[in-house]
Amino acid sequence: MKEFTAPSQQTPAESDPALHRHPWNRYVAMGDSFTEGIGDPEPSSPGGYRGWADRLAEELSRDRDDFRYANLAIRGRLMGQILSEQLEPALALKPDLLSISAGGNDLIRPGSDPDSLADSLDAAVGKMTAAGATVLLFNGPDIRDTPVLGMVRGRVAIYNENLRTIASRHDAVVADMWSLRQLTDPQMWADDRLHFSPLGHHTIAIMALNALNVPHGLLPRLPKPLPPQKWQTARAEDLVWAREFLVPWVLRRLRHQSSGDGITPKRPTPGPVFGPDVLHGAEG
Numbered sequence: 001m002k003e004f005t006a007p008s009q010q011t012p013a014e015s016d017p018a019l020h021r022h023p024w025n026r027y028v029a030m031g032d033s034f035t036e037g038i039g040d041p042e043p044s045s046p047g048g049y050r051g052w053a054d055r056l057a058e059e060l061s062r063d064r065d066d067f068r069y070a071n072l073a074i075r076g077r078l079m080g081q082i083l084s085e086q087l088e089p090a091l092a093l094k095p096d097l098l099s100i101s102a103g104g105n106d107l108i109r110p111g112s113d114p115d116s117l118a119d120s121l122d123a124a125v126g127k128m129t130a131a132g133a134t135v136l137l138f139n140g141p142d143i144r145d146t147p148v149l150g151m152v153r154g155r156v157a158i159y160n161e162n163l164r165t166i167a168s169r170h171d172a173v174v175a176d177m178w179s180l181r182q183l184t185d186p187q188m189w190a191d192d193r194l195h196f197s198p199l200g201h202h203t204i205a206i207m208a209l210n211a212l213n214v215p216h217g218l219l220p221r222l223p224k225p226l227p228p229q230k231w232q233t234a235r236a237e238d239l240v241w242a243r244e245f246l247v248p249w250v251l252r253r254l255r256h257q258s259s260g261d262g263i264t265p266k267r268p269t270p271g272p273v274f275g276p277d278v279l280h281g282a283e284g
Helices: 051-061 080-090 114-130 151-168 200-213 231-254 275-278
Strands: 026-031 068-071 098-101 134-138 173-175 266-273
Touching: 026 051, 026 080, 026 266, 051 068, 051 098, 051 200, 068 231, 080 114, 098 114, 114 134, 114 151, 134 151, 134 200, 151 173
Parallel strands: 026 068, 026 098, 098 134, 134 173
Antiparallel strands: 068 266
């Protein structure tokens, strides 16, 4: 697993951006709804969602006219679908940086095997690194207090340990979601409690940039304190959530349907990054 040293206090000469230019020119993201950016709506972004991967690419593209970015992720995809549908197309794009987050949709299904999922991912990561790409892997967050997801915390922990072994074997980089304690704040999650909010995606993008040891301009954002709730209000919100999000999710599982049916990748080919940060020069 690649080791990166944290940036130390810089002298004026050391703060020269030219001295800290990252080595990547072509970034391809693979995965499911997490990498597609669900939960972080942005009408001006391809597909209508931004997400951590777009935010990461925006920072990587700063002052780099030759930087290109593709995102092949599709919501609802299982590990086998991601590897069979996205791996070869991703490698054909000849990326020098490739991220993959896969297995989350498998782990929340009854009877899923984190060891078997890791075996599949291990072989895929081997192909990625053999092609010359730096590989960025995402482990699962600590979902202890999250409805639905919290029930599979043990499986996620096992999968995460396997993922660290994969990273060590193939010299990949781990974006450590499990250690990102900010994600325990409810405001990091979207209304469906299954995907991350814009604040969550922003926080994850910072973590990923730090994992890659890339200097960036993103600043941490602190959630505003939530007002105290009466138990009756909290109960009513839980019922609304169950009706609007949990029940449809369960019905899709029973019908063997996916939220990604009929969806195509939002950035199928590498191109310039035209996110809100790049267009408007604002902080991400």
